Amino acid sequence: MKQATLKDIAEQLNLSVTTVSKALKGYPDVSKKTRAMVKELAKTLNYKPNTFAVNLRTKESKTIGLIIPVIVHHFFSNVIRGIVAQAEKKGYLVIILQSNESYELEKKQLDLLISQRVDGIIISLANGTADFSHINAIIAQDKPLVMFDKIAKVVQCSKVIIDDRKAAYMATQHLIDTGCKRIAHFRGALLPQNSIDRFLGYKKALIDNGFTYDPSLVYICECGDMSFEEGQKNAKQLLEDHNDVDGIFINTDLVAIGAMTEFSKRGVKIPEDISIVGFSNWFMSSVISPSLTTIDQPGYDMGKSAFKQLFKEIKAKKKNTAFTPKTVTLETALVKRDSTK
């Protein structure tokens, strides 16, 4: 009752393995009659090509790897969904690994995927990643790779991102437009490009509007497992440090929600006393009260787009045609809710 092979079919029909293979793959040099015969027997035997053998022969696995910092995360799980859906459409399967924001793990997992000989890799960098030689090594091997969200600008590969700087600018501008006079920022970790860009957008909006940029108003959080708690801690610290802040732009919704929880515990009213804008538009943000004004980050589309890009590169490599890396920038939108006036 084991899986049937080409040989089994060939023997039953008194044909050669070659002919059976060709019949199933629709080669022109096999008669309609035998083709039909073969296909029918294949179906009744429930024949499924042995992927191991196919992979060995064709040198492709129809499998891609995905490395993300965290799985349990509204944005990232949407990305996963987008990638998996799109990949399945094109006949690819997705192997998912979680780097846990650790550079070491990320390196190890990249190696794992290479060992597994996936046809391509999609990756969002860990917070801890400052050196990119492991990524460059992949690219040097001519293995298709696309980065998304948490990218490294200096690495020469395709990327799918949003315009973090512009989005952050929008968010900050919104705070200003609604009357905030002194605006703080809870930024993300120091290394990731997107938290840098969001910070820069915040700063630029301030300056463009004639505000003075005050570094003491910028708080850092790692945005890892402890995002919520970091938000609480930063909010508490902010209240101790300053009594005139009336608006905060926060790197991530989850941190923002932590901050809001802390504020309401201490009797600080949102948005009356302090307005808050988050980032990412987690579903959660729409159901808390007050609901959180935020930047919508299209996770599903980013995943879809990342796979599409990767697919193009895989195809290009197969045909041995040149391919120049491309950066796709998706649109974001400000979602106005009750945490701002």
Add this chain to the structure above:
Amino acid sequence: MKQATLKDIAEQLNLSVTTVSKALKGYPDVSKKTRAMVKELAKTLNYKPNTFAVNLRTKESKTIGLIIPVIVHHFFSNVIRGIVAQAEKKGYLVIILQSNESYELEKKQLDLLISQRVDGIIISLANGTADFSHINAIIAQDKPLVMFDKIAKVVQCSKVIIDDRKAAYMATQHLIDTGCKRIAHFRGALLPQNSIDRFLGYKKALIDNGFTYDPSLVYICECGDMSFEEGQKNAKQLLEDHNDVDGIFINTDLVAIGAMTEFSKRGVKIPEDISIVGFSNWFMSSVISPSLTTIDQPGYDMGKSAFKQLFKEIKAKKKNTAFTPKTVTLETALVKRDSTK
């Protein structure tokens, strides 16, 4: 600059492929000297065994498949994390597919995984799955499979679950203990075992406490993509149908949150007018206000446990030893918060 093979190493050292292979795998019949030589050259050439060839030869892929109804879901993404982490520890990779609560897709994806020749499969059934022949076919093929959370009782395989009936009983009992006199239930879809069990637990708690079970107090929701909206809709309907309900046990947190949103919009106070208990303990439930009393469902541990079980079966199959299916039941806990008195 392509990947080195055993042959490459063999040629450079004037050895046979056989000896090189044996040296790398630590066979005893190769001298320490050549073993060292081979290992060193392998390292400098960055040799990585071709998994396709290894798989073909050994007939195992060191890969497992995972099919879940939805990825973007607090509980399920925790399960993914648990499975992936545990699998990586044992040298297995995980291919993830989303059935989208569709029976047809589930069937197709199961087929895909079989074609891919994964070493085992972990699955949580789609809401739409009423027929289990596709699952039984896998088991008949002697391919290790374990089900979790949304299981089918009649299928003979290992399972990782919680005691849904008991948990629901606990939840309902809590409503009764805190003074609720007329308790409704928003149940899940009709087919899944866990929504049946939760319903039965609810019913039993009522009866054990001398309440009369009233079917008109039970509302259904599919608990798919539209969970939140379903919660709103049901809440609205409930208010139209009844004016004496003072407690609801709801199949899922997200539905509960939808209901709470609707209630507060309509001026119904929680928990003063109506107490609510959800199910699953989404993170979100702790940060909304009022925070939601719920049942904690250990997603990460379930994932971990599911892989461990699968791993045992894979090993058993390899050694050709018998294996009797086992059902692991994990503990749940009532998390008391502000949506109940």
Add this chain to the structure above:
DNA sequence: TTAACAATCGAAAACGTTTTCGAAAATACC
């Protein structure tokens, strides 16, 4: 000195597929 034995290696088959190339058979054309 031989026989027995251990240590070290390699030839070869196998896993199941794909694809190239040539052979045979059938058909067409003159």
Add this chain to the structure above:
DNA sequence: GGTATTTTCGAAAACGTTTTCGATTGTTAA
């Protein structure tokens, strides 16, 4: 009828590894 052409098939090599089984050498014991 003979030649040219098309149609249909299969032999064989290749992908890279693992493993069985002998072969060869060197070592030990009698």
